[in-house]
Amino acid sequence: MTKLALSDEILMKIDKPARYIGNELNSVVKEKDTVDIRFVMCFPDVYEIGMSHLGIQILYDMLNKREDVWCERVYSPWPDLHVILKEENIPLFSLESQQPVKDADFLGITIQYEMCYTNILQILDLSQIPIEAADRTENDPILIGGGPCTYNPEPIAEFFDLFYMGEGEISYDALLDLYKKMKQEGASRKDFLHEAAKIPGIYVPSLYEVSYKEDGTIAGFEPVYEDVPRTVTKQIVTDMTQAVYPEKPIVPFIKATQDRVVLEIQRGCIRGCRFCQAGMVYRPTRERDVGPMFAYSLYGIICVAAAIFVWRWVPETKGKTLEDMSKLWKKNK
DSSP: OOOOOOOOEEESOOOSSGGSSOOTTTTOOOOOGGGGGEEEEEEESSSHHHTHHHHHHHHHHHHHTTTEEEEEEEOOOOOHHHHHHHHOOOOOOOOOOOOOOOSSSSEEEOOOGGHHHHHHHHHHHEEEEEEESOOOOTTSSSSEEEEEGGOOGGGGGGGGGGGEBBTTTTTTTHEEEHHHHHHHOOHHHHHHHHHHHHHEEEGGGEEEEEEEEETEEEEEEESTTTTSOOSOOOOOOOOOOOOOOSOOOOSSSSOSSSSSSOOOOOOOOOSSSSTTTHHTTTTEEEEEHHHHHHHHHHHHHHSSSHHHHHHHHGGTTTOHHHHHHHHHHHHHO
């Protein structure tokens, strides 16, 4: 078992210490010396809310399927631990390795709603990472912003090294492959960001000049260099059935806010209500085939229940792959 970042004395003082010890069922632990890239995925809210977010689980599973990447998680600590971390000068740590977030190559923060903006600053402060991107050095992680709020990134642009516009399944592999290559070549942080800006869906605020009107709205948006795209294109998964999906979701030790197995049957909404953020930003509507959903639902039940019990009572699924399970459903439907 990984040595915990917090002592027993601290864990006994705080509310719900299981938020911070990691080692949940299906969490991924790798040897940090055997991977090229350490990526910490952050949901800037308390553990129970962050563990309810399917997007983090999808990207966590996708990135950890790469042998050269170790994706870990971090969440905003509750106020009781916040005070202790500041008083004891303990840097915020990831759950899997229990190592400081500031030692990772990337810190990816999903920005689901504007109310979490202050939590982003809390994460950076507790991680002992410079708040503004301009103040970061070669030893600091690359800070990535993702999620629906990135479609209006300017209010928080000074804090991020880059933003990922759209759905993470599309361009993350290209971004990480580029980082791995340039890291091996000894390239600088600035050079990497310049090249990263050429990847579809990547917006690097430092490479654009934004001018404003008197009322605060954007007047102009121009790239600093000629080889930087003038327009950043939102990335969209076109085939949801073939898109990556976690077969083994992480099961928390404590009750999450949405305490259930989650299945993503589609993205987008056919209604398109103008007042609904999700209905607008997740367009167009795309559905998954029912067959794989049956398999995912069964895998989810297995992860939440006792695996041995389930295998005993569902013998026809024993040793089956996801593809086999999908065929089994189609055969018996």
